[in-house]
Amino acid sequence: MPSPTSRLRWLRAKLYSVRNGTGAAILPPNISRIALSFNYKSNNGHMGPRKFFRECLPRLKYHNPEVDMTVTRKDALEGPATLTIHFTNTPIEQELQLKKKQPTTPTIRETISTIDIDMLNRYPDDIMEELVTKTKATLYSEPPRPQELEEEAEYLAAKRQNELKEKYKLQRADRRKGKDDQLKGAILA
Structure with missing residues (x-):
C-alpha cells in the first residue's frame, strides 16, 4: 500500500487537474442548466463531444456546483451532438442575494431562453471556447x-x-x- 505522503501528493495533483485546464470557467449566475446530448460511439463526429464530457464537464461542474448539468447519451449510430444552455430571467443581483441567503437549498428557476451549440465534428477546446463566448463566462486561473x-x-x-x-x-x-x-x-x- 502506498504511503500516506504519496497518496496525498497524488490527491493534490488530481485536485489541481480538476481545478485547472480546459473547462475551468465560472458561469454567470443566470444560467440554470446545461444539457449535453451525444452518441455512445465516437463514430460520425462524436469524439469531440465525448472528450468534452470526460475532460471539460467535470471542471465546469467543479466551478459551478449550483448549475444542473444533464447528459443524454444516445444509442443511435448517427444524429446530432448538441450542448444546450438554459438561461433564467432572474436578475443577476437578485440571484447573488439568493445564493448568500440559502447556499445549500437549490432554487427552482424558470428558463426563459436557450442556446444550442452544435458539437458534431469539433474539438473539445473549440466547444469550450464557444460556450465561454456565448455565456460570457470567466475563465478560472489558478x-x-x-x-x-x-x-x-x-x-x-x-x-x-x-x-x-x-x-x-x-x-x-x-x-x-x-x-x-x-x-x-x-x-x-
Whole structure:
C-alpha cells in the first residue's frame, strides 16, 4: 500500500487537474442548466463531444456546483451532438442575494431562453471556447503556487530523474552480464 505522503501528493495533483485546464470557467449566475446530448460511439463526429464530457464537464461542474448539468447519451449510430444552455430571467443581483441567503437549498428557476451549440465534428477546446463566448463566462486561473509546493515539485522531479537513471544503469548492467554469460557458454561449448 502506498504511503500516506504519496497518496496525498497524488490527491493534490488530481485536485489541481480538476481545478485547472480546459473547462475551468465560472458561469454567470443566470444560467440554470446545461444539457449535453451525444452518441455512445465516437463514430460520425462524436469524439469531440465525448472528450468534452470526460475532460471539460467535470471542471465546469467543479466551478459551478449550483448549475444542473444533464447528459443524454444516445444509442443511435448517427444524429446530432448538441450542448444546450438554459438561461433564467432572474436578475443577476437578485440571484447573488439568493445564493448568500440559502447556499445549500437549490432554487427552482424558470428558463426563459436557450442556446444550442452544435458539437458534431469539433474539438473539445473549440466547444469550450464557444460556450465561454456565448455565456460570457470567466475563465478560472489558478493563483500562483506557494513556495513550499514549488520546492516539493522540484524535489519530486529530481527524485524521479535519479530513479530513472538508476533503473537504466541496472538494465545496462544486466544486459552486459547476459552478453558475458552468452560468450562464456559459447566458449565452453
